[in-house]
Amino acid sequence: MWPDRRIQELFGIALPIVQAPMAGAHDAALAIAAARAGALGSLPCAMLSPQQAREQVAQYRAATDAPVNLNFFCHRPAAADPAREAAWRERLRPYYLEFGLDPAAASAAAARAPFDEAWCALVEELRPQVVSFHFGLPAPELLARVRASGARAIASATTVAEAVWLEQRGCDAIVAQGNEAGGHRGVFLEGEDVSTQAGLFALLPRIADAVTVPVIAAGGVFDGRGIAAAFALGAAAVQVGTAYLFCPEATIAPLHRRALSAGEGDDTALTNVFSGRPARGIVNRAMRELGPLSPLAPAFPGAGAALAPLRARAEPAGDDDFMSLWSGQARRAHALGAFELTRELARQAQDLLDRG
Template sequence: MWPDRRILNLFKTEFPIVQAPMAGAMDADLVIAAAQGGALGSLPCAMLSAEKAREQVQIIRQRVSAPVNMNFFCHKLVSADPSREAAWKERLASYYTEHDLDPVAPVNAANRAPFDGAMCEVVEELKPEIVSFHFGLPEKGLLARVKAAGCKVISSATTVKEAVWLEESGADVIIAQGAEAGGHRGMFLTDDITQQPGTFALVPQVVDAVHVPVIAAGGIADGRGIAAAFALGAAGVQIGTAYLRCPESKVSAPARTLLAQGRDDSTVITNVMTGRPARGLVNRVMRELGPISPDAPEFPHAATSLAPLKAAAEKQGKLDFTNLWAGQAVRLGRDMPAAALTRALAGSALARLSKMAG
């Protein structure tokens, strides 16, 4: 038996496991497979149009009757700064030359949009059981509409201060995102990555500071990690990196090879890929320009000038400019279907929890 059933009661899932939304690395297929295994499947919508998000949720609804989590970013939109963009292009100039690319050719802007009225209408129409946010919460009017649609709201906190703010602002559940986690840091009340606590330190302090259920995230990829999260007071866990090698993920073959070779020191927190701190496997551009660069334009504009380089390198089978987000437990990932992985994770965790209780 799970020692805390609040997440199970709230989400109506078989297990208190949330499959993390991983924009660019997955779509409805992984959501469906994770849900079939008993987890809460999460669809990343920050890089999707309203039409595409609607289409993806409809695919999920046709395949499973499980609850669905639609995930959105709610960063403040910052206009591109021409002088900073030019300086960034200058930093990337040698790479453009190396790949015979025209540095002045027009490039599509990075497609990571914050939650807005159009997406809110999609939520109101589709009524997903859960809506999760990254980088805080949307403005009060939009949040009220999401709640009025009957959705449970969850968001990520990287500090106790952020967790308290989220609870006071209406979050039903808080994800405590430790520094070990892959992908973008959910930070929104601070931009100081040097002070980001790890999962083991963050979870119990967030649990003590708020009344809503807490989901632990960061460095959790097996039954030991799940059991530890519950011992720290979490009511559930969010797992992302462990699902990347599942056949249902959209990760490319070269990326799967790198993930399988990953070690505890293979990832870093970088801002060069998008302009915002995120943890991923080290690649060439992170190594040579970062991992943290003051020249990187603000999120998401750093990604714009990297896009042609990414495409050119990937054609050669290289991931020099590809952001492969992953957490520090990357080595614990497994090549197995997502449903089977979910059940294996839950079974292993329950066995450990039962041993601890006995």
């Protein structure tokens, strides 16, 4: 018996586990495996076209009748800033010369599209059971249409103020993202300083006390102990990300897998040099020498464009110095598939909860 079944009942899932949507790190195969085990399978859409997302959902639904979560970014596209772009390229100039590259060569960053009218129409077409948002929420009229489609709407909060803001605007559940979580911070309220934000087990009980909707704990949850602790602090479910990156279904690069396996999380820091927004990853040369948080990095998602040629030159030589190696502060290597990992996490947590 789970002590709080609100998320299972809200989403129609067997286990209080959400497989984190990690853009660029997995596709439908991982989500399908997690869903078959009883978790909420999630598909990250921020780096896909609508047609690619449509194909991913079709693949998912052909393999399982479990609920699906479609995840979207809600950032505001940055205005052009030629001076900042030029300063960033000048900062990278020595690396271009080191690799024999033209510092003036044009390059494009990976696309990260915010939720808009086209994505909303796709949600209405596909009717996923859950739609999750990162970096806030879409315009009220778009959110109303998402909810009218029958989807449950959830979003990430990195502070109590953000959680309250999300509940006031109609979220059905809130993901409490602790500072130890891997990947991009979900910060969206003006003036929020990532350097002062709390870890999950300081943040979680405060959010649980401040809102009435169920809370999903995210950040540093990689085994049953973290799940049991999250329930003790007010969570109704957990969101697991980094642990799934070790699964064979993850689509991360071999160098990323190697870096993950080399430590257990004390090698990470928050950085903005790869995208322009703070995100937690394994420290490498780019983070050490350019940041980890640089005032020169162009606004999200523009910072990555100028780094792309450096990664393209270094990666084939076995060098991860210019890759974004996203990881949470707590991880442990394993050889489990996503189905087996999901079941093992639930078993461990249930054993601990049963002991009281």
